[in-house]
Amino acid sequence: MRPVIAVDGSHLKGRFGGTIFIATAQDGNEQGALGHIDDLVFIFDRHASIEAEISKVFLDATHTICCWHFIENMNKQFQRNDVAAIVDKTIRSYTELKYNLHMEELRNLHQMHMIMPMIPVPTSGPVYTVQKEEFIRNMIQRWFHDRYRVAQSMHHQLTDTTHPLILKSVEKCAYMTINPVGWNIFxxxxxxxxxxxxxxxxxCTCNKLQMDMFPCSHALAAARERNLDFTSLCTDFHKIQIFIDAYSIPIMIVGHSSYWVVPADITERVVLNPLSKRQAGHPRGSRHASALKRTTTQSCRRCGQSGHNARRCPNPYLIMMVRAELFLRNIGASLYPVI
Structure with missing residues (x-):
């Protein structure tokens, strides 16, 4: 698995309250998977409890904020679409040069100097949150079965997500000039x-080889010059055999409790209900809208103005006049004669 784990929590609304945590990694086919690997990077939404527990258990892991939550915070604070777009480009920059160029765009925006120290490390990862234990088991069981079947049907050495990207980069090699500097340096x-x-x-100085973990077009051109198999430049993360091994162990069915064989030492244990504090007031019937969700304004289909519909349109013939004016402009005439 890619050494990046996204962590998030989902509030339970059943008989017992609390929060269930989900840790999600990414496999070679860019799909969510659960696993344990070294040199981990945890991505979360800056929740204090998540950061505290990660720092206790994983002492050597790196902690970063999810760029999706970061961009949402930008939209909430500044209410400008151009800010979120430039911040997203800044986060996903491969090289320091492009990072500095996008940072300069942010500095040129009015009143943007306050958010400069808040730009995080370029990273992202997919996060899935659920609420019910049975739903989680069924979902992961289906994932493992379907993706294991997909992995068995792949015919290349790399996954179906990585292989087309390699072929696209190979097309660019025909327009490149390769000069050997050393035995392995080009x-x-x-x-x-x-x-x-x-x-x-x-x-590679473009940094795509180091960050994507499979060869860029420049590395492919150099590998072709040395008659080197390009798959040797790919990490095991992108290879099919690792993808197959990741889903080779199925998620077993729990079954009815009457069929369980529970040891005596487990049966004697007393498990109390989780401690939870109910919040004051009536519970919300709907969730808070995301900062990225834009409200749409209804407009009249006749005149295009807002505040009424076509049935109550005070300008029923305005749209017809506009269409007639556009038609006459195309033929070089006008509804309004010049005096």
Missing amino acids: SVKRSGKQWTVDLARKT
Whole structure:
């Protein structure tokens, strides 16, 4: 699995309150999966309890904020679409040069100097939250079965998500000039730009090879010059065998409690209900709208103005006049003669 885990919580609304936590990783086919690997990076929404528990259990892990939550905070605070778009480009920058260019765009926006220290590390990851134990089991059981079947049907060495990206990069190699610098170091040029590829260290100055963990177009051009199999530049994360092994163990059915074989030491344990505090007031019937959800304004289909519909339109012939004016403009005439 990719060494990045997204963590989130979902409030339970059943008989017993509380919060259920879900940890989600990403497999080689860019789908959600659960697993344990070294050098973890945890992504969460800056919830204090999540950060406290992660710091206790995973001492060497890196903690970052999810860029989706960060962009939502930007929309709530500034109410500007251009801010969220530039922040998203800044977060997803591969190189320091592009990062600085997008940061300069933010500095040029009015009253944006206050959010500069808040820009997080470029990272994202998918997060799924659920509320019921049986729903979780059925969902993960279906995931493992379907994705194991998909993995068995793949015919390439890489996953179906990575293989088309490699083929797309191969097409760009025909327009590149490769100059060997050393046995494993190459200088790749195209359209006046130059990149340095180190096949031994699996690095490229475009940083896509290091971050995506599969070869970019520059690395593919260098590998072709050395007659090197491009799959050797891919991490095991993108290979089919690892993808198959990730879903090879099925999620078993729990079954009815009458068929359970429970040891005596487990039966004797007393498990109390979770401690939960009910909030004051009547519970909400609907969730809070996301900051990215934009409200739509209803308008009249006749005149295009808001505040009424076509049945109560005070300008029933306005739209006809506009259409007639556009038609006459196309033929070089006008409804209103020039005096």
